[in-house]
Amino acid sequence: MWQGSGMLLQTLEIFLIAxxxxxxxxxxxxxxxxxxxxxxxxxxxxxxxxxVAASTVSIIAxxxxxxVAFLQDRLTNTRVAIWLEMGTATxxxxxxxxxxxxxxxxxxxxxxxxLAYSGYNMFKTRKNELPEGVLPDRLSQKLQLxxxxxxxxxxxRIDYQVTGTIAGLIVMYFSGIAAGLLGIGAGIFKVxxxxxxxxxxxxxxxATSNFMIGVTxxxxxxxxxxxxxxxxxxxxxxxxxxxxxxxxxxKLMVRLKSSTIRKLFIPVIIYTAFEMIYRGxx
Amino acid sequence: MTIHDPELQPPSPHExxxxxxxxxxxxxxxxxxxxxxxxxxVMLLGxxxxxxxxxxxxxxxxxxxxxxxxxxxxxxxxxEKDWRFACFCLVVICALAAGILLGQGHGG
Numbered sequence: 258m259w260q261g262s263g264m265l266l267q268t269l270e271i272f273l274i275a276x277x278x279x280x281x282x283x284x285x286x287x288x289x290x291x292x293x294x295x296x297x298x299x300x301x302x303x304x305x306x307x308x309v310a311a312s313t314v315s316i317i318a319x320x321x322x323x324x325v326a327f328l329q330d331r332l333t334n335t336r337v338a339i340w341l342e343m344g345t346a347t348x349x350x351x352x353x354x355x356x357x358x359x360x361x362x363x364x365x366x367x368x369x370x371x372l373a374y375s376g377y378n379m380f381k382t383r384k385n386e387l388p389e390g391v392l393p394d395r396l397s398q399k400l401q402l403x404x405x406x407x408x409x410x411x412x413x414r415i416d417y418q419v420t421g422t423i424a425g426l427i428v429m430y431f432s433g434i435a436a437g438l439l440g441i442g443a444g445i446f447k448v449x450x451x452x453x454x455x456x457x458x459x460x461x462x463x464a465t466s467n468f469m470i471g472v473t474x475x476x477x478x479x480x481x482x483x484x485x486x487x488x489x490x491x492x493x494x495x496x497x498x499x500x501x502x503x504x505x506x507x508k509l510m511v512r513l514k515s516s517t518i519r520k521l522f523i524p525v526i527i528y529t530a531f532e533m534i535y536r537g538x539x
Numbered sequence: 540m541t542i543h544d545p546e547l548q549p550p551s552p553h554e555x556x557x558x559x560x561x562x563x564x565x566x567x568x569x570x571x572x573x574x575x576x577x578x579x580x581v582m583l584l585g586x587x588x589x590x591x592x593x594x595x596x597x598x599x600x601x602x603x604x605x606x607x608x609x610x611x612x613x614x615x616x617x618x619e620k621d622w623r624f625a626c627f628c629l630v631v632i633c634a635l636a637a638g639i640l641l642g643q644g645h646g647g
Contacts, residue, residue, distance in 0.1 A: 268579060314598055321568045321604050328561035335556055339612060339627050346634035353641050400623070437638075471605035476635045478602050480642030490582070493575045493594035496601060500572055 264490075267301065271491065272498040274300075275315065279502020283323035284510040285522050286463030287444040288316035288470050291529065293495060303491065309440060310486035313478045315499040320471025322503030323464075323510075330511050331406040332464035334457065337419060340400060341429045341447070341465075345473050348433020356438050365537030368435050368446075372530035375449035379523050382453075386411075386516050391456040393418040404461060410514050417461065421454040428454060436473055444470050445529050448522065459515035463522075556615050563611055567604030571597045606635065 274296050282289030290312040297308035327333045393403060402419040432446030444466040451462035481487050510518065553559075574597030582590035613628030 265583065268582075314601065317601050317605055318568070318571075321564050321571075321601065325561045325565045325568070328557040328564070331557060333557065335560065335612070336624065339609075339624060339631070342609070342631045343627055343634075346631045346638070350634045350638045350641070353638060472609055472631065472635070475602055475605040476638040476642070479639045482599075482602065483643045487598060489578070489591050489594040489598065492598055493578060496598060497572060497575045497579070500568055 268490070268494045271297075271301070272494040275495045275498025276502035276505075278315070279319055279322065279499035279504075280506035280509070281502075282316075282319040282444075282499070283467060283503040283506035284463070284513070284518060285444070285525060286448045286466030286470070287319075287525070288312070288474065289319050289499060290316065291525065293499075297491065297495075306486045307488050307491055310478075310481035311488070311492040311495045313440075313474050313481055314487060314492045315495045316474035317471045317478060318496045318499040319503045320467055320469075320474070322500040323507035324468050324471070326504070326507035326511065327464035327467060330409070330464075331404070332461055332511065333468045334402070334404040334419075334461055334465045335468070336400065337402050337404070337451070337455070337457065338465050338468045340402065340422070341425060341451075342469055342472055344426045344429030345433035345436070345447070345469060346476070348430040348435075349437035349473055349476065350433075351430075352434040352437020352439075355434075359438065361439065362537045364435070364438060365533045367537075368439070369530050369533030369535075369537060372445065372449075372526055372533065375453060376523060376526040376530055378453050379449060379519060379526060383519055383523065384516060386514060387415065387458050388417070388456040391418045391420055394420050394422055396422040404457075406461060408460070409511050415458060417458050419455050419457055421456065425450055425455040433473065436477075440477075445526060449526065452519075459519045459522075460510070460513075463510070463518060553615075553618070556612065559615060560608055560612060563608055564604060567600060567607065571601035571604070573597070574600060609635070 278289035278292040281292065293312040293315055294308045297303045297311060298305055324333060397419045400422065402422065403417065405414060405416040408415050428450040429447065432450065435446060447466040447469060448462050451457045451465060452459055457465070575594050578590045578593030578597060581593060609628055609631050613625055613632065616625035616628060
């Protein structure tokens with residue numbers, strides 16, 4: 258396809274853009290597909306299938322690269338992650354099963370409105386650094402979902418409780434359906450669910466979302482691989498860049514305030530909400 | 540009966556699950572990065588066939604990492620006799636496996 262210096266230049270460009278997608282995705286607990294897919298299709302004129310496949314593999318890179326730092330800082334709540342992964346994994350499976358029976362346009366509008374609503378809620382709580390007065394429900398106590406981490410920005414240990422255990426699982430199930438059906442929303446539904454329903458501190462929410470997205474993406478990526486949609490010379494530089502970016506982003510994120518990360522998240526969720534509603538209505 | 544108050548539980552003789560999983564993820568990403576970087580290096584030398592194979596190996600290593608992570612977490616919970624969370628991991632593994640099989644059926 259490409260020869261000599263042209264190919265080298267393209268590899269380098271993809272690599273550099275991937276670094277920024279890795280920084281951005283790891284800080285916000287997202288996959289970074291919001292950057293990778295449009296860049297590969299619009300800037301590099303690659304087919305949608307190739308772009309989506311490369312983006313799915315890169316979600317694993319974001320997750321794996323950043324999780325090392327988040328786990329060491331105990332920002333990731335592994336018990337919450339495993340509990341919720343049951344919802345995302347079975348949801349993704351349901352999504353794949355019912356694909357074709359449901360009107361995709363309707364789903365885009367529905368999930369778009371849901372995101373708009375949680376974006377609005379997030380905006381209302383934009384000044385809150387940490388959730389206050391959270392009472393754990395019985396299941397949360399039984400499963401020992403509570404967590405604690407040392408916040409490098411605030412310079413103190415944060416102990417927190419988790420609530421909305423069942424409601425969180427149900428939302429994760431639907432977010433899994435959205436991922437399985439529409440191939441979108443690695444982290445964009447997970448972060449607000451943990452933040453607003455389960456009342457987990459924002460940094461722990463994005464770190465836990467980051468930890469989870471790799472697992473759902475892995476099953477999708479296996480399928481893309483089997484279909485031959487993963488083009489090594491495109492996905493390779495994307496993964497390398499995203500890995501590097503995610504490691505840098507994680508180091509930066511642990512030094513930021515929760516409210517700062519929330520403020521960065523709000524425009525992304527609003528943009529995604531409008532984009533999805535537009536896709537459903539156009 | 541299990542005791543749910545963490546204060547009353549005996550401290551685990553093993554390292555915390557977070558550190559084990561962090562090490563696993565670091566090894567996975569390192570292997571993947573080295574293979575992909577080597578592949579891109581070989582491509583610059585002009586051997587495209589070998590380059591493609593190296594990069595593909597790197598991508599597969601990356602892909603296997605999260606799946607290994609769920610399996611490892613499940614094994615840690617079994618070792619700690621935390622049957623409830625071991626079951627949760629099993630549910631995740633089964634759903635992933637079913638999704639992969641189903642997806643391949645569609646694509647094939």
